[in-house]
Amino acid sequence: MEVDATTMMFVGFCIAFVTILLTKALSWLWLEPKRAERYLRRQGLKGNSYTLFFGDIKAISTLIQKAKSKPIDINDDVTPRLVPFQHQLIRNYGKNSFFWYGPKPVVHIMDPEAIREVLNLINDFPKPTLTPLSKFLITGLVDLDGDKWSKHRKIINPAFNLAKLKLVLPAMYHSCNQMMNEWKMLVSKKESCMVDVWPFLNSLTGDVISRTAFGSCYEEGKIVFQLQKEQAELTAKVFQSVYIPGWRFVPTKLNKRMKEIDFEIRNVLSGIIQKQEAAMKTCKAPNDNLLGLLLESNQKEIEDRGHRKDVGMNTDDVINECKLFYFAGQETTSVLLNWTMVLLSRFPNWQTLAREEVIGIFGTKEPDYDGLNRLKVVTMILYEVLRLYPPVTAITRVVRKEARVGNLTLPAGALATIPIVLVHHDSELWGSDAKEFKPERFSEGILKATNGQVSFLPFAWGPRICIGQNFALLEAKMALCLILQNFSFELSASYTHAPFTVITAQPQFGTPIIFHKL
Secondary structure, eight states, X not given: OHHHHHHHHHHHHHHHHHHHHHHHHHIIIIIHHHHHHHHHHTTTOBOOOOOTTTBTHHHHHHHHHHHHTSOOOTTSOSHHHHSHHHHHHHHHHOSSBEEEETTEEEXXXXXXXXXXXXXXXXXTSOOOOOOTTGGGTSOGGGGOOHHHHHHHHHHHGGGGSHHHHHHHHHHHHHHHHHHHHHHHHHHHTSSEEEEEHHHHHHHHHHHHHHHHHHGGGHHHHHHHHHHHHHHHHHHHHHHXXXXXXXXXXXXXXXXXXXXXXXXXXXXXXXXXXXXXXXXXXXXXXXXXXXXXXXXXXXXXHHHHTTSOTTSSOOHHHHHHHHHHHHHHHHHHHHHHHHHHHHHHHHOHHHHHHHHHHHHHHHTTSOOOHHHHHTXXXXXXXXXXXXXXXXXXXXXXXXXXXXXXXXXXXXXXXXXXXXXXXXXXXXXXHHOTTTTSOOGGGGTXXXXXXXXXXXXXXXXXXXXXXXXXXXXXXXXXXXXXXXXXXXXXXXXXXXXXXXXXXXXXXXXXXXXXXXXXXX
């Protein structure tokens, strides 16, 4: 009887456990999504009906693959290729629309005042919790919230202030000049030469971040760059699937490779950090690299706050921030330079104006910090490129608790997404010429171009605006100045216009450019 009673208790426990599990699963997969759908539709929001478990993920993936299957004309609207599903959804249902990322409703936020609220109220609208696999790539400040984010931002800020950026300018110039020498070698044999600039620009920005972040250890840093690039491609695949708790423990080929890459990256970065810390102890550490500046700021914070356990960043924190240097610093600038060269090839009048400005300020000499900050035409061009081809096509936030945003009330747990590329191309915000390349719209600065609205956000906006935006723009100006000093250029007849999104907006088939010696 005792065995029977124990067995029955165990069976009862199992039944209760399974019942609770099934009830929670039913609520997560069906009851909560359908409740949220009714809530959103009552407010006039439109979207597809919820489909069990997957939501719109299959449709998103299908449209992405369809968009990638054929290039577009160079004069065509790029948004159907960069964000095909969102473009179609808004075309069918309007700006007040939503879609399903698995069982989560995702509401489009495109009104500037609503965007301001979402990006300003960082506690009410935190960043989504990343899946464990995506955290291998997206880490550091980007992944943090609350007090830990505030602490890291405070420590990292000094490394990216304008005075400190002057220190890394020589390293930027060295990398950019090295690329110029390679291009000159290719063009030297004849008056003109075709070069696919996309791999060069990738290598350039990887080299720049390696030199500026790690100084004398930049060769080791370049190993990290190669690994991070592969990790980004794998992470893009992760984003196109529904997260299943515990899935990361399944030894799939993708899971195993992502873990291997992370292990290798951490080993390399740990070694670089140890060298820098050892040099700091002997007072021989140079202060011309981001890692050194970060460790210096971290040490000061620890000393000022009394060496408590919760003060400063530990080695793992520093490694995560170094990984972010690569992910944010390399990707942003390479795509910015790529699309700048495409657009200046298409609009040679702007290329000429930019070259005249560069030659007028620097002649054929090495660009300096003060001169780079006086570039008006070049800055206008870069802003307009960032508007038409923002590196990141969307920003997403979680609705922590039921919240009023503009004239909408969003349910707790929903996601609010700001489709940056669609906002940047919105004719209601930018005028009937919104899809055209017109740098003159920024002739009086961003505030005037946007009429004071939050409608230009290539580096996000609000308290969480990208900490590295000045770094990215400085690097882009340096590279563009050297290119304009040495060459005139045009698109090759073999160029295929096919922008697509792999974390950032990249050229699917490269960017063949014909260079002419000046």
